[in-house]
Amino acid sequence: MATKQNRKSTKNPKRKLFSVRKIALVVCTIVLIAGIVGVIALRRGNDAATKMHTTFNTPTAATFTDTNNVMFTSDNIPDVNNARTLSHIQPLVISYNWTSGPYNQAVRPDATSNDITAGIKISPFVRGTWARQGGGDELSFTPDTDWPADTRFTVRVADNLINSDVAIDDKTISFTTPRVTATVDSFNLYPAPNAKKSVIGVAVISFNYPIITSEFNDKLTVKLDGTKLDFTVKFDKFRRTAVITTAPVQITNDDQIIRLKLNRVSPAAGNGATQKLTAHATVAAADNIFKVSEITTIAADDTNGNAQQLVLVNMTATAATNTDWGKYVEIYLLPEYKTDDEKSDENPHQWADDEITPDVIAHAKKIQTKLVPFVNPTGVYQYAFSYDVSAANRFIFVRVASGFESASGFYVKDGASRVLSVAYPTRTVKIAGSGALLSLAGDKKLGIMARGGATAAHVNLSKVKSSEINHLISQTYNIFSENIEFKGWSFGVDDMAVVFRKTIPFSDPSMTKTNYASIDLGAYLDRTGGDKTGIFVIQVAPDATAAQYSDRRLILLTNLGIIRKENQNNSSTLFVVNLSDGTPAADTEINVLGRNGNAVWAGRTDDDGHADIPELSWNEYRDAREPVAIVARRGDDVSFIPYNATAPMVDYSKFDVDGEYYYGATPLNAFVFTDRGIYRAGEDMVAAGIVKNKSFKALAGIPVRAEITDPRGRDALTKTFTLAGDGMFDIKYTIPATAATGEWQVRLYSLDSRGRIDTSLGVATFRVADFVPDNMKITTTVAGGDTDGWIGVDGMRANVSLRNLFGTAATDKRITASATLT
DSSP: OHHHHHHHHHHHHHHHHHHHHHHHHHHHHHHHHHHHHHHHHHHHHHHHSEEEEEEEOOOOOOOBSSSOOEEEOTTSOEEEOTTOOBOOOOOEEEEEEEEESSOOOSBOTTOOHHHHHHHEEEESOOOEEEEEEGGGTEEEEEESSOOOBTOEEEEEEOGGGBOTTEEESOSEEEEEOOOOOEEEEEEEEEEOTTOTTEEEEEEEEEESSOBOGGGTGGGEEEEETTEEOOEEEEEOTTSOEEEEEEOOEEOOSSOEEEEEEEOOOOBSSBSOOOOOEEEEEEEOOGGGSSOEEEEEEEEEEOTTSOEEEEEEEEESSOBOTTOOGGGTEEEEEOOSOSSHHHHHHTOOOOOOGGGOOHHHHHHSEEEOOEEEOOOOOTTOEEEEEEEOOOSSSOEEEEEEOSOOBBTTSOBOOSOEEEEEEOOOOOOEEEESSSOSEEETTTTOEEEEEEETTOOEEEEEEEEEOGGGHHHHHHTBSOTTSSSOOBSOTTOOGGGTEEEEEEEEEOSOOOSSOOEEEEEEGGGGTTOSTTOOOEEEEEEEESSHHHHHHSOOEEEEEESEEEEEEEOTTSOEEEEEEETTTOOBOTTOEEEEEETTSOEEEEEEOOTTSEEEEOOOOTTTSOGGGOEEEEEEEETTEEEEEESSOSOSOOOGGGSOOOOOOOOOSSSEEEEEEESOSEEOTTOEEEEEEEEEETTOOOOTTOEEEEEEEOTTSOEEEEEEEEOOTTOEEEEEEEOOTTOOOEEEEEEEEEEOTTSOEEEEEEEEEEEEOOOOOOOOEEEEEETTTTSSSOOOSTTOOEEEEEEOTTSSBOOSOOOOOOOOOO
8 A cells, every 4th residue: 555655646747747837828928918908908008099299480579550650740751659449468279189099188177277277387487377178179379478479388288287088299399480570660751840942851760679769879870972861750658669859951052862770670579680771761852842643533422412623632741831723733624535536426535645735725715713622631731623524435534733932942943744544433322321220200202313324324222021130130230230141042132022222313314413302111011911011122233134233222200219238147228209209109018039030039129118128048049049130029010039039239439438358267357557667776655556346346365476576587576465345456666675676567467266366467567767867968059169260258158959869858967167278
């Protein structure tokens, strides 16, 4: 038994070892297969991830909302335009564009504004606001102040801001803002005020960024034929436009050239400098200063709307106010035919300048003319002379003689003459006046005006039923415009109205006469099957075909006027008045119509003609119930206005209204200012402001934070405080003796519930500068000292001129003098 036991024990270890190795091999194989499968799965997972490509814009400096960089003085001389408005600061927008895989938002949906601000770094640091937009596929950054010039920025987006299912090709971007540039917009000559026979040069230079103005004069030279010429410089409040005015230049018998050279100018913020600029203007010789530059003819309306024929004479300078124009301007009506053959063919002759001879003038008819007031373009010296030629297809000859004087004392050396085709008013027929309301309490007649030889007025009168008001508004872009434009070609006024056609002839269809007629709309009130409301669409033209395609004007024959005021809570306050006497239209039915024509709200006006319409939110009132019109009805009298319309609105130009558009999320905004605009280091600066709440809620206890930053963007003072009930505050700050010079900022922020900065409410700027004493230049000349020989002591007189650093007269300065006789 023992032997048997020993044999068994010697055989089992090999079998166990073999079994263990086999098991290990199987396990390793399984692990290897699992690893391969995992790698494949991981690779497939990466392939299935959303891939996005990063793009971004290069922000530029804010631009002006208008292009008028100068205004003109009463002497028609350019001056800076401080009434311009800068556009909003252009934001940096980083866009993540889908390229492959299932779509997911790039930015984490649960990322808050604070997460976004903390997760994005911009270098060099710029204070501003980050925001998510574009449905989570865009990040935008708007700096608190405009971008600096020629500065390279690097933006890094943290990994934890990006959706874990999104792979973005570039989370770090870099861009460089544009360089500062200078442009000579104009360099022209103007008569020198209070200096006869002299001109001044005025150059306008604009910049795409604010510049350092303190160094501008040192980098500018102006020369007259190689000799330095004095000048003054005036900047606009944006420091982006410079108006350079030279000293008066006396007109001589020879041409003179004023040359301007501007060296490189640095931006107020950022790097780089402008390129060098040069410009020149030629001062013409005396006999070429005042001359006729152009003769034209036009037909234009006078102040009463009547057409008049005018000859326009353009001069190179202003004529003397006492000029007897009748002696210098002559207008002749040239013969209709030059030869008998043309007369037999009834083909009027087409006259040319080189055909005018004394014999032609002898057979021409001199036309009576007179100088008439005419609004000239700024900087244009234009004079208008009226004439009257009603015969068609005729020509006139205009002659301007030499010898009359300019306001500056120069004379016209050479006259001028031109042959011109007579200008006639355009052949038109139109509705007299503007607007869409015609009082039902009046004679109910619509005025028509015709001119330019129109023989008749062709009228298409479409009477619209009041049941079609919803279509009249929903199917047009602006129902109260001068020309109603329908949204589609398949639906027009013919689909909702009864159309009447009428022709009104004129007894005197001469080319220059204005004819008037009228249409009695009251005669059409009961022409649409019991609907006696006065809703008309009118088309007028000189012929029937043109009337089919002419402008469509809505005319509302009513005695009800409607004014709607939209409230902050999206409700509306309605006022209805009687147009006949201006009294409130009490107990008037008010309906708000939906797109389908059914009323979605109904009410009546009170004794004051007033009704309140609640908010009709889009969530509840949409599709067929979307409000399109507010209708006032009293019997057969109906008036209406669109519910959602940008026009007609109150014309703010008729009122003294000023302010700014505000797009912030918070109802708070602030006006911040300092007690002075410029300080020395070591002085006390006081910043103050007033905060207003556009919702008119109480301000007391609202926390805000004020920050004062130096020109390098570093915080000099941070102060958190709560507002008083009136919203006013002030902060005193002592500027350190070692403070950096340049532009400082005081900015006020609102705070969120955690005490962190939420929104910028207002900002003010001030400058810290090193003051230097005013440098003055004194010059002395002795009367008679420029003559050869000796001068006597008796009666000797010296002329002293004292000017300050900027070239202006230094007044109220005490001057002492001494003379040494040798």
